[in-house]
Amino acid sequence: MPELDDELMQQFQKGDENAFTLLVRRHQQPLVNFIAKFTGDRDNAEDLAQETFIRMYKAADRYKPGRAQFKTWMYFIAKNLCKNDLRNRSRRDKFRVDNVTSNNNDNGDNEEDIDLIATAPADTALQPEIAIERKELHHTIQNAIAELPEQYRYPLILRDIQGLSYDEIGKILELRSGTTKSRINRARIMLKNKLKPYMETI
Amino acid sequence: MNCLQIEENFSSHLEDTLDYQSLQIFNEHLDNCEACQKEYELFRESVSELHQLPQEQPSPDFLSTLQQQLIQEQPVRLSFWQRLNTQFITPKWTLSGGLVMLLVITGIFLYQFNIENKDNTQFDSLTQTEKMVDDKTSSVFVEGSRQRINTPTLRNSITPSGIGSSIFSNTVSGKPMQRRYVLKQVSYSTPITGGGL
Ligand SMILES: [Zn+2]
Numbered sequence: 001m002p003e004l005d006d007e008l009m010q011q012f013q014k015g016d017e018n019a020f021t022l023l024v025r026r027h028q029q030p031l032v033n034f035i036a037k038f039t040g041d042r043d044n045a046e047d048l049a050q051e052t053f054i055r056m057y058k059a060a061d062r063y064k065p066g067r068a069q070f071k072t073w074m075y076f077i078a079k080n081l082c083k084n085d086l087r088n089r090s091r092r093d094k095f096r097v098d099n100v101t102s103n104n105n106d107n108g109d110n111e112e113d114i115d116l117i118a119t120a121p122a123d124t125a126l127q128p129e130i131a132i133e134r135k136e137l138h139h140t141i142q143n144a145i146a147e148l149p150e151q152y153r154y155p156l157i158l159r160d161i162q163g164l165s166y167d168e169i170g171k172i173l174e175l176r177s178g179t180t181k182s183r184i185n186r187a188r189i190m191l192k193n194k195l196k197p198y199m200e201t202i
Numbered sequence: 203m204n205c206l207q208i209e210e211n212f213s214s215h216l217e218d219t220l221d222y223q224s225l226q227i228f229n230e231h232l233d234n235c236e237a238c239q240k241e242y243e244l245f246r247e248s249v250s251e252l253h254q255l256p257q258e259q260p261s262p263d264f265l266s267t268l269q270q271q272l273i274q275e276q277p278v279r280l281s282f283w284q285r286l287n288t289q290f291i292t293p294k295w296t297l298s299g300g301l302v303m304l305l306v307i308t309g310i311f312l313y314q315f316n317i318e319n320k321d322n323t324q325f326d327s328l329t330q331t332e333k334m335v336d337d338k339t340s341s342v343f344v345e346g347s348r349q350r351i352n353t354p355t356l357r358n359s360i361t362p363s364g365i366g367s368s369i370f371s372n373t374v375s376g377k378p379m380q381r382r383y384v385l386k387q388v389s390y391s392t393p394i395t396g397g398g399l
Pocket residue numbers: 204205208231235236237238239
């Protein structure tokens with residue numbers, strides 16, 4: 001019997017640890033995905049997701065059911081953790097990321113192609129070239145997202161990758177509904193412009 | 203609408219939230235403006251690609267790692283239990299040994315407590331810890347061979363930094379509460395839930 005997040009949270013507040021475990025099971029995948037997409041760092045995403053849940057666990061007593069959804073609360077905490085994390089990254093790390101990004105931008109690179117073949121998913125009904133092309137495109141998109149300013153990156157990921165409603169996003173980012181909408185539209189346009197050279201060649 | 207205004211409405215059109223009149227104007231502009239047509243097509247494709255990005259999956263041990271971390275986050279009392287645990291080889295012994303110890307200590311404590319209460323002069327000298335335990339109901343329960351200590355109020359008192367929002371929480375304040383006199387706390391709280399053991 002599927003229980004609502006709010007109900008589980010209330011059970012947890014009464015001391016039922018299993019309720020929290022259920023909540024983690026339910027939300028771990030979207031959370032890890034969100035953080036990975038935002039930071040562009042899959043390994044670190046797992047740690048930040050853990051940290052998010054730990055904070056929720058500790059602060060559970062302050063959670064007011066009905067006042068905020070578990071989900072929006074989760075993303076809110078994760079967003080702040082991502083923010084701090086990015087801020088705390090050393091210059092060297094930044095340099096590394098920039099390098100990766102610029103390498104990926106010159107698309108005809110042979111070594112890159114070999115890597116992509118090696119890591120291409122074993123699926124598929126897709127023909128190999130198409131699979132590689134898709135993989136490359138995903139890479140390009142991920143890089144394009146990473147280049148967006150934070151205030152556009154958050155709403156874009158929450159909307160188009162995590163599938164949240166405008167209302168939920170507004171709560172998480174503490175934006176008015178008009179601002180949320182225009183940010184998302186703006187972010188999509190920025191992304192489109194970044195992907196344009198790539199899309200046109202397909 | 204000019205091209206810029208059309209662009210501002212890309213998302214609304216894509217998500218079908220334009221009112222009838224705006225929709226008409228939008229479509230009409232697109233029919234007559236090749237540039238906007240092309241941009242809108244790219245826009246749709248970009249969004250569609252975003253939707254199709256592969257999802258990251260958490261590693262299989264995500265939950266168990268988290269649970270480990272949460273145990274480590276527990277206050278001093280748990281490490282007392284963990285220490286106790288490592289001193290006995292078989293879990294059964296841990297359990298019964300721990301229980302006997304608790305009962306003995308509880309007995310002594312309650313006995314002393316009664317005497318102090320009769321005197322009625324010692325009340326003010328109850329240690330800080332005892333008062334604290336009184337305020338914050340703590341419970342100890344034992345499950346199978348494993349002890350779990352549940353302290354909902356403690357979660358409240360350990361405040362994560364960086365979370366502070368008018369929406370999600372009241373004020374963020376305070377530091378992890380100092381928990382001392384581990385043994386006394388445990389013994390004092392036993393009678394609350396000890397009945398079912
Ligand atoms: Zn136009």
